[in-house]
Amino acid sequence: MITTSSKLFYGLGTLSFVGAFVWVIAHDGSSLGSVALIFLAISLMFLGGIASYVRDGHVLSTDTAAHASAPAAQGSAGNSWWPLASAFSLGVVVVGLISSPGIFKIGIALSIAMFGEWMISNWSDRASANAAYNEKVRGWVVHPLEIPVGGALLIAVIVLSFSRIMLSVASESGPIIFAIVGTLILIGGSLVSVRRGVSKRLVGGICAVAIVALTGVGLAAALSGERQELTDASKYDHYAVHPCGEEAEEYDASASRGVSAKSSIAATVILKDGKLYAEMDGFPEPLTAITLQRSYNLTILFRNESAGEHRMILNYGSVVEDLGGGVKRDSKLQACTALIGEGGQQAVQVRIPKPSYANPLSPYNIVVSGIEDSSIEVSVP
Amino acid sequence: MSTVGSMKERVSEPMKNLRRRRTAVKASLAVSALTFLASCAKDAPQDTWQPAGPNAERIDNLQRPVFYVAGVVGVIVFVAVGWVIWRYRDRGQAIPEQTHGKPVVEIVLTVIPVLILLGVAIPTAGTIFKLAKTSDTEMTINVTGQQWWWEYDYPAVGSNAEQYGITAPIVTSGQLVIPENTKVLLRVTSRDVIHSYWIPKLNGKKDSVPGRVHLLRLEGAKPGIYAGQCTEFCGLSHSYMRMEAVVLSRADYDAWIANQLEAYTSPEAGTLAAEGEGVFIQQCSRCHQVNGLLNTDGTPIISAPDQYLVSGAAPNLTNLMTRNTFAGASWDLLTPECRGDVWKSDSATFGAKYLKGVTTDCLNQKDLREWLRNAPLKKPMYANPENLAPTGGKYRGMPALGLTEDQINVIVAYLLERK
Numbered sequence: 001m002i003t004t005s006s007k008l009f010y011g012l013g014t015l016s017f018v019g020a021f022v023w024v025i026a027h028d029g030s031s032l033g034s035v036a037l038i039f040l041a042i043s044l045m046f047l048g049g050i051a052s053y054v055r056d057g058h059v060l061s062t063d064t065a066a067h068a069s070a071p072a073a074q075g076s077a078g079n080s081w082w083p084l085a086s087a088f089s090l091g092v093v094v095v096g097l098i099s100s101p102g103i104f105k106i107g108i109a110l111s112i113a114m115f116g117e118w119m120i121s122n123w124s125d126r127a128s129a130n131a132a133y134n135e136k137v138r139g140w141v142v143h144p145l146e147i148p149v150g151g152a153l154l155i156a157v158i159v160l161s162f163s164r165i166m167l168s169v170a171s172e173s174g175p176i177i178f179a180i181v182g183t184l185i186l187i188g189g190s191l192v193s194v195r196r197g198v199s200k201r202l203v204g205g206i207c208a209v210a211i212v213a214l215t216g217v218g219l220a221a222a223l224s225g226e227r228q229e230l231t232d233a234s235k236y237d238h239y240a241v242h243p244c245g246e247e248a249e250e251y252d253a254s255a256s257r258g259v260s261a262k263s264s265i266a267a268t269v270i271l272k273d274g275k276l277y278a279e280m281d282g283f284p285e286p287l288t289a290i291t292l293q294r295s296y297n298l299t300i301l302f303r304n305e306s307a308g309e310h311r312m313i314l315n316y317g318s319v320v321e322d323l324g325g326g327v328k329r330d331s332k333l334q335a336c337t338a339l340i341g342e343g344g345q346q347a348v349q350v351r352i353p354k355p356s357y358a359n360p361l362s363p364y365n366i367v368v369s370g371i372e373d374s375s376i377e378v379s380v381p
Numbered sequence: 382m383s384t385v386g387s388m389k390e391r392v393s394e395p396m397k398n399l400r401r402r403r404t405a406v407k408a409s410l411a412v413s414a415l416t417f418l419a420s421c422a423k424d425a426p427q428d429t430w431q432p433a434g435p436n437a438e439r440i441d442n443l444q445r446p447v448f449y450v451a452g453v454v455g456v457i458v459f460v461a462v463g464w465v466i467w468r469y470r471d472r473g474q475a476i477p478e479q480t481h482g483k484p485v486v487e488i489v490l491t492v493i494p495v496l497i498l499l500g501v502a503i504p505t506a507g508t509i510f511k512l513a514k515t516s517d518t519e520m521t522i523n524v525t526g527q528q529w530w531w532e533y534d535y536p537a538v539g540s541n542a543e544q545y546g547i548t549a550p551i552v553t554s555g556q557l558v559i560p561e562n563t564k565v566l567l568r569v570t571s572r573d574v575i576h577s578y579w580i581p582k583l584n585g586k587k588d589s590v591p592g593r594v595h596l597l598r599l600e601g602a603k604p605g606i607y608a609g610q611c612t613e614f615c616g617l618s619h620s621y622m623r624m625e626a627v628v629l630s631r632a633d634y635d636a637w638i639a640n641q642l643e644a645y646t647s648p649e650a651g652t653l654a655a656e657g658e659g660v661f662i663q664q665c666s667r668c669h670q671v672n673g674l675l676n677t678d679g680t681p682i683i684s685a686p687d688q689y690l691v692s693g694a695a696p697n698l699t700n701l702m703t704r705n706t707f708a709g710a711s712w713d714l715l716t717p718e719c720r721g722d723v724w725k726s727d728s729a730t731f732g733a734k735y736l737k738g739v740t741t742d743c744l745n746q747k748d749l750r751e752w753l754r755n756a757p758l759k760k761p762m763y764a765n766p767e768n769l770a771p772t773g774g775k776y777r778g779m780p781a782l783g784l785t786e787d788q789i790n791v792i793v794a795y796l797l798e799r800k
Contacts, residue, residue: 264593281594282521282566283539291536291550293525295686295693296572297592353693355670358683381534381550381697 003055004126008119009048016041026097082118089114117142158211161218167230168221185210265347266298269312269366269376272305276366276374289377290366294355300366301347302337309339311369316352316378317359332362339369356380426608429581433607433628434600436512436584443508447501454497512585515596518566520545522557524597526569526576526589526611527692528777529618529760530709533557545634551641552670554696555710558627560634561604567597572692577613580626586612601628603728606735617761618778623710633732640736640800641700645673648798657795660788668695668779671799691775702739702800708760712748719743738800746793753789755781 002010020037027033089110096104124138166174188206192198225231267290268279277286292298302312314335321329335350356364356379364378425431432438520541525532535541535551542548545560559565569578571589578597579586587597601607611622629637648654658674666674666682668689674682687693701707705715705723713720719742723734748759757764762778769775784792 266594280568281596282515282518282568284516284518285539287538289538291523291534291538293523293532293534293570293572296525296570299592351693353685353687354683357672357681379537379550381552 003052006048006051008122009044009051013041013044013048016044080118080121082114082121086111086114086118154211157215157218161214161221164218164222167226168224170227264299265301266292268301268303270303270305271310271312271368271371274306274371274374276368276371276376278366278376287376289379291379291381292352294352294380297349297351299347299349300335301345302340302368303345304340304342307342308370309341310371311339312337312346312348312366313369314348314350314364314366314378315362316350316364316380317354317356318362352380354380427581427610431582433582433605434584434602436598436600437582439508439511440585443504447505450497450501512598513596515566515598517564518598519564520559521566521568522559524557524567524569524578524589525572525694526578526615526622527572527694528574528616529611529622529762530554530696531557531576531578531611531622531624532694532696546638547642549642551638552672552697553641553700553704555623555706556606556625556627556704557599558629558634558637559599559601560631561601561628563600565599567599569595569597572694574615575613576611576615576622578609578624579612580607580609580624582607583609583626588613599626601626604628604630604633604731605728606724606731616777617763618709621709621711621760623706625706625710627704627735629732629735633736636736637703640703645671645699648795653791653794654798655795657791657793660784660791661795664782664784664788665698665792670695670697670699672697672699689775691772691777695779698796698799700800701796702744702798703736705735705739707749708752708756711760712752713745714739714749715743716745720745739797741797744793744797749793749796750789753782753784753792757781 016037020034020041023033023037024031089107092107092110093104094107096102096107120138120142124134124141127134127137166178169177192203192206266280270277270279270286277288278290279286280290300312300314304310316333316335318330318332321331323329335348337346337348340346352364364380366376366378368374429437429444430441432441518540521536521539523534523536525534532552532554534553535547537547537550557567567578567587569587569589570593571591573591575591576589577586578589580599583599583601584597587595589595605628607626607628609624609626611619611624613619615622648658661669661671662674662682666684668684668686670684671682676682684695686695696707702714705713705720707714715723719740723731726734751759756762756779758781760778762776762780763772764776764778764780766776766780
């Protein structure tokens with residue numbers, strides 16, 4: 001009744017039933033996971049039943065002729081590390097159950113992969129009496145999945161490792177390090193390519209060492225964390241329009257998150273020696289009046305080259321708010337940076353909906369807190 | 382007999398194949414000839430082979446020799462391939478001895494293209510750097526693309542104000558007006574999607590990307606109108622998003638600036654134009670700005686395209702009739718005769734004709750009225766008021782306003798005075 005091929009299914013089905021009970025107990029009666037496990041158990045039992053009914057892989061002991069040729073009766077395929085890998089993945093699931101959902105999910109994914117591979121290997125080992133054919137048929141089934149998934153995982157590991165290293169090293173030395181590493185890879189690859197008869201094992205070995213080294217360094221970089229300036233910058237939402245309140249905030253010296261914003265600045269406003277001036281692409285001389293487009297997402301960078309902490313304030317008119325009951329309030333439209341210390345810079349992003357002549361009583365300008373006699377006139381046509 | 386019959390079949394099959402091949406060769410030669418001849422257009426306004434400014438000339442000086450070299454190489458390759466195909470076609474002969482690895486030939490065939498490419502790369506790099514130079518800019522104009530028109534604003538700062546008398550910002554659309562022999566720097570950007578600014582006779586293309594400012598130099602060597610086209614697919618009416626660069630002599634340019642800066646004058650009371658002003662305020666000023674229009678309480682009428690349009694902007698119509706195209710430079714404001722008179726005039730007389738603007742006799746009533754009657758019918762736009770959910774209730778482009786013919790008449794009369 002319980003044939004060779006059905007054993008796996010019945011075993012897994014039983015395990016799933018047990019798991020369903022454990023789930024209910026462990027999750028205070030929550031049934032969602034147990035429902036899934038019960039259905040899994042039913043499916044596996046059904047598959048086991050099918051395998052039993054068709055006697056797939058089952059060879060009667062009295063059928064000596066079949067013994068000789070039946071794939072299931074052939075010698076064992078040899079040692080396999082899938083059982084060990086599967087056990088490891090189960091361990092990850094258990095660790096995840098008691099530590100974090102993320103590890104649990106990784107464990108589940110690993111388990112599916114490892115048990116799946118084990119199942120396919122077992123099946124293909126006994127698909128025929130010809131080992132070469134078995135290997136080929138295994139490839140047909142799993143290579144369309146293994147190769148893309150494996151490739152994607154490898155790429156993900158490489159990219160993640162690179163990114164952790166880049167976030168960890170200083171921004172000045174990062175490009176130098178990667179230029180050197182890239183050059184070494186190019187030189188090494190060129191040397192390997194011009195040599196005749198380089199064995200696949202050597203090339204594979206070099207690549208394996210490189211991947212392991214990269215992954216190791218990436219892991220170490222991830223554990224040590226991002227460099228301090230990035231950690232500081234990420235604490236503050238630097239590129240939102242700040243409410244122009246009273247509180248002082250940290251400034252970002254060189255937040256990398258704003259690279260794309262800083263790469264295209266409508267105007268740079270500089271406070272130097274107590275004087276305010278602006279720089280814009282296309283105007284070589286410093287400006288005390290600038291023109292900005294209307295209804296356009298502008299980034300204006302403020303740079304403090306004076307002593308003390310200062311904040312840039314862009315005034316761009318006012319808006320009448322209807323507070324209800326016939327009460328209206330005229331509110332200023334402003335965009336402000338945080339307080340910036342000497343040598344610091346910060347950008348604001350703003351969209352100005354109305355032209356500057358719409359509010360003759362509320363001129364558009366840029367001022368800096370604490371600097372009374374210097375401002376930049378803003379014109380929005 | 383069957384042998385003769387089968388011989389006939391064996392003889393006629395190759396003949397049929399030969400005839401088919403010959404027909405195919407003739408057909409492809411005919412198509413190629415037609416395609417080649419079709420490229421020989423007379424008066425092509427966007428012809429990159431007719432540079433009209435130093436930047437376009439630099440590009441032309443580079444592209445011509447490269448084109449000739451590439452052409453010669455191309456002809457050699459095609460002839461060689463064709464000869465080899467014909468000479469060594471399968472005639473049932475035995476497959477010749479296969480050889481592998483002729484290092485001298487391979488090296489020669491690698492070195493020659495490398496040398497050719499180096500010969501192309503060095504002047505290319507030099508040209509790129511020259512085109513990117515902005516340190517000697519004499520005038521700066523902001524160019525903003527949005528679906529599906531171009532806005533130009535002339536900042537009243539720096540050399541614009543000191544040397545060209547732009548004492549207040551000027552906003553126009555469709556036609557960029559620049560003085561001749563002036564190194565003009567365009568600061569190109571976009572309010573919505575990516576567009577690309579290209580006036581072929583004056584310079585190469587420059588993408589206008591939202592959130593970024595890209596710099597492009599234009600310099601016109603002589604007065605005239607130079608046509609251009611948006612060259613980055615930007616939606617439904619990408620092909621209707623055109624522009625022109627108008628190059629004026631310095632004297633004419635000063636006159637143009639002065640005209641643009643003139644204060645608004647209301648139409649004479651009791652005229653059609655005065656009536657049109659009222660309709661314009663009711664219907665059009667929600668999106669279109671005319672500088673100087675006042676409310677009854679004397680406050681300026683400020684359009685609010687940010688409330689109605691995805692891009693947040695609509696063309697400023699303050700001096701509409703000083704330019705001679707509209708709706709993203711897709712249609713002429715001038716009748717064909719008047720257009721020909723302006724566009725084809727020589728450099729000496731062009732300025733005066735352009736500055737005359739659009740007169741009543743020369744107004745292209747047909748296209749303008751069709752536009753006012755139902756703009757989305759003329760230029761595909763997402764302007765169906767029943768289908769604005771995807772854009773949060775805002776239009777992309779001008780909707781059909783449901784104007785009556787009387788309203789259109791008075792609006793046209795009003796717009797004719799906008800110069």
